[in-house]
Amino acid sequence: MDSARAVEDTPEEWPVVATATPFQGNKTSVRTDDVVMPDGSVVRRDYQVHPGSVAVLALDGEGRVVVLRQYRHPVRQRLWEIPAGLLDIPGENPLHAAQRELYEEAHIKAESWRVLTDVYTTPGGCDEAVRIFLARELSTAEGERYEVSEEEADMEQARVPLTELVRGALAGELHNTCLVVGALSAAAALAGEGFDALRPAEAPWPARPFDA
Template sequence: MEIKDSAAEHPAVERRSLASTPIFELVEDRFELGGEELTRGYVKHFSAVAVLALNNNDEVLLIRQYRHPVGQQLWELPAGLLDLDAESMQDAAARELAEEADIFAAHWHTLVDLHITPGMSDESTRIYLAEGLTEVPEADRHAREAEEAGIVPAWVPLSEAVQLVLSGELRNNLAVTGLLALHTVRTGHHQLRPADAVFRNHPRGIQP
């Protein structure tokens, strides 16, 4: 048996919208599976991108941001939604890195792709590795608002960041995934994918 995620759609016989916001919609589907009719509710959500920025000192950029649903200040990777139709995934990642961290990157690779919470949402995210970093000029920097206005950046040695994950001090899912993925690449000599690698079976059909 090949160990590989694959498409296996079971089209909805009926779909009801239970609630809607500008970012997500709560829906309920009826569908057939194995001769049985099931009903499942889930969130249809904009997908996203995140950026693990690595400088020449082998330090990774983490940003602290307040997250109201968990009531915590979390250390995260710069990230954002794919909510602009004409924008590619890599362009969105570059925009988020500039807006949230005031940084440009010259070199990009795909680090890892993931479905965030596939039991309750169709949200999917690509995490990029960004290197060759330079600062956005002061005059061109984005005016951050709401939760983003309180962002605090920190450069952390990769080895230290990995230990913070393993000790339970860092819990944001994208930060945990990205840091452990980069550590695996470094220690196991695995090859990174190019920035424009295909995201197979993306729920919303989004590609780089």
């Protein structure tokens, strides 16, 4: 690879000659596409269609991150995570969704917001895109706590130093995608140009275009 070439993901779409949706769930579905390869052959690709998600790395004034511990049935583990949730409404502003999730899951509000990073969680088998925000200047939200149910009713909440999350991620003790990516990204930002150099909270997101 030419060292002078920009290392940047670019849009591209290979032709699809047939498509089907063999499963439709409440929030996601499974799609089957017959895709034309560069050599002209056609291969079948099955993947999950996902509305997209947001996550919030909420960092307090003492360098601690708000984390939640929740049971995740597909992996049969109770994972430490950061507040996160689906983009339930097509075209929903991801910042508004992130603010809602921080309130609902942690009963916290934040005055300072930045985009920490954007990721595709499993691009080989799912089109889920996640925007991870950095939230600072935290305080307790006003009003009653949001009523939770199912797995969320058993959630634990804690504040853990960012450095400890980085250590745990590298030691193989923490596995949630948003927590690991968020913690490592925040540490990289701190070691580089600082949080003020991050993108603004309303930065464009081509993977999930949104209304202003």
